[in-house]
Amino acid sequence: MTTFDALKAIVGAKYTVPGEELAERPQDFWNNDPTIALGLVRPGNVEEIAAILSQCDRDRQAVIVEGGRTNLVxxxxxxxxxxxxxxxxxxxxxxxxxxxxxxxxxxxxxIESIQNECRRVDLRFGLDYGARGSAHLGGALSTNAGGFQALRYGVARDQVLGLECVLADGTVLSHLVSYPKDNTGYDLKQLFIGSEGTLGVITKAVLRLHPAPSTTNTALIAFDSFNAVARMLNRMRRDLRGTLSSFEIMWNEFFAFNTRAVFADSAPLGLEHPFYVICEAEGFDQDADASMFEACIAAALEAGDVADAVIAQSSQQRLELWKIREDFEAEIALFTNMVDFDVSLPVSRMEAFAEDATQVLKDKVPDNLGLHVIGHMGDGNLHVTTGVPRIDRTKTVKDVIYQIIAKHGGSISAEHGVGLAKRDYLHHSRSAAEVAVMRALKSTLDPNNILNPGKVLPI
Structure with a gap:
């Protein structure tokens, strides 16, 4: 009996897909190449997952766990x-x-289903990002996803109170507590959050919630200097009394390009400024929150930090402003061979990093198709995207950009994980000693290397 036959016996034949049928399915949302695998199994409970991993561990069978298949690495x-x-x-x-x-x-x-369940009882699940309608909780936790509201609520690991997972040999670790303080030894759940399925399989979590805000105030603001943007972020953190939930920066090249794509000739602000921000504050008192939001922007205008601003006057206007940040169809069409980066940097290094990236692309990859820089400035995360006319140029782009990230003391992955795409660049952000400890953890928890082998850690 093959391993796949044994797994069929565990979950039932109707919950398996043989390899030849998987070939009809794209690898994931971003890759239309056919899926190549021995087969796929769909367990229905933690006991079946434990049995699957136990069988695969005995057979030295490699296993990759899938979520919503929207990962970017x-x-x-x-x-x-x-x-x-x-x-x-x-x-x-x-x-x-x-x-x-x-x-x-x-x-x-x-993720969106969790958000909706919580919304029914006026509670907020703090994790939110563009793939909310397809991404699974397990994938979000395994990559320690961030997103639009990390400034206020934190990243994926900050949402987790308790966790259940299964180790490579089928051992179930279950510590599903619903309280934040638990100093009973090592915080084991943090080993699995962000480990991309290489140390264990996350099966269940107890998630932290918050009272759902009842007011939303949104603005699009233009700036003539990066220092003014940084001052505005600090002003809003202080003057909005903890209600600031999003602060999304866009460099001019992206903003002008995407605004034209979204609004054609009816841009909400002029396209001549070097920096733009979509910011949002959510609170619990409609009149007081709106007044506080407007007063904060007015004070920045008077101080000369803000060049121009528009405040959304309706939920429809709010959605239209967010389209500038969230709609990527035009960018995908522009960058046929797209090369994208998800990086963290100190706020004080962001402008210099972007200037260096622009210059090095001009020097080393003069045929690049432009450089779009946007990001969650409040938590130090930038998304940097370019394109090249030939696929063989992508490695050169990666080599030079990752070197610049290291030069500025940044992280090569802020919220998308490492996977295969960034595995061989891990040394730019982690020391040899740190990688050695990661390898020791991997060999201890997965001695037969069956869980997502070849990902995260350089070979």
Missing amino acids: HGTRSNKDTILVSLDRLNTIEAPDTDNLSVEAQSGAV
Whole structure:
């Protein structure tokens, strides 16, 4: 009996897909190449997952766990010797606990579904990003996703109170507590959050919730200097009394390009300024919050930090402003061979990094198609995108940009993970000693190297 036959016996034949049928499916949302694997299994509970991993560990069978398949770093790329495990059937979301401000959800639950369940009882799940409608909780936790509201609520790991996961040998670790303070030894859950499925399989989590804000105030602001943007971020953090939830910066090249794509000839602000920000504050008192928001922007205008601004006057206007930041169809069409970077930097180094990146691309890759820089400035995260006319030029772009990130003391991955795409550049952000400790953890928890082998750690 093959390993795949044994897994069929565990989950039932109707919950398996043989390799030849998987070839009809794209690898993931971003890659239309056919999926190559021995087969896929879809367990329905943690006991089946434990049995699957136990069997695969005995057989030295490589396993890759799938979520919503929207990752950006080839984190679930498989080969002919791989078994894929989809957790889409583990999608239960329990009723939110309004006393403990928490909710328990399985790893196959879609992020937007968790948000909606919490919204029904006036609670907020603080994790939010563009793939909310397809991304699974397990994938979000395994990559420590960030997103639009990390400034206020933190990244994925900050949302987790308790965790259940399965180790490579089938051992189940379950510590599903609903309280934040728990100093009983090592915080084991943090080993698995952000480890991209290389140390264990996350199956369930207890998530931290917050009272849902009832007011939203949104503005698009133009600036003539980066220093003015930084001063505005600090002003809003102070004067908006903790209600600032988003502060999204856009360099001119991206803003002008995408504004023309979204609005044609009716841009909400002039396109001549070097920096733009979409900012949003959410609170609990409509009149007071709106007044505070407007007063903050007015004070910055009077101080000369803000060049121009528009405040959304309706929910429709708010959505239209966010389209400038969130709609990427035109950019994807422009950058046919896209090379994108997800980096963290000290705010004080962001402008110099962008200037260096622009110059080095001009010098080393003169045929590049432009440089778009945007990001979640409040938590130090920039997204940098360019394109090249030939696919063979992408490695040169990566080599030079990752060197610049290292020069400015940044991280090569802020919220998308490492996977395969960034694995060989890990040394730009982590020392040899740190990588050695990571390898020791991997060999201890997965001695047979069956969990997502070849990802994250350089070979």
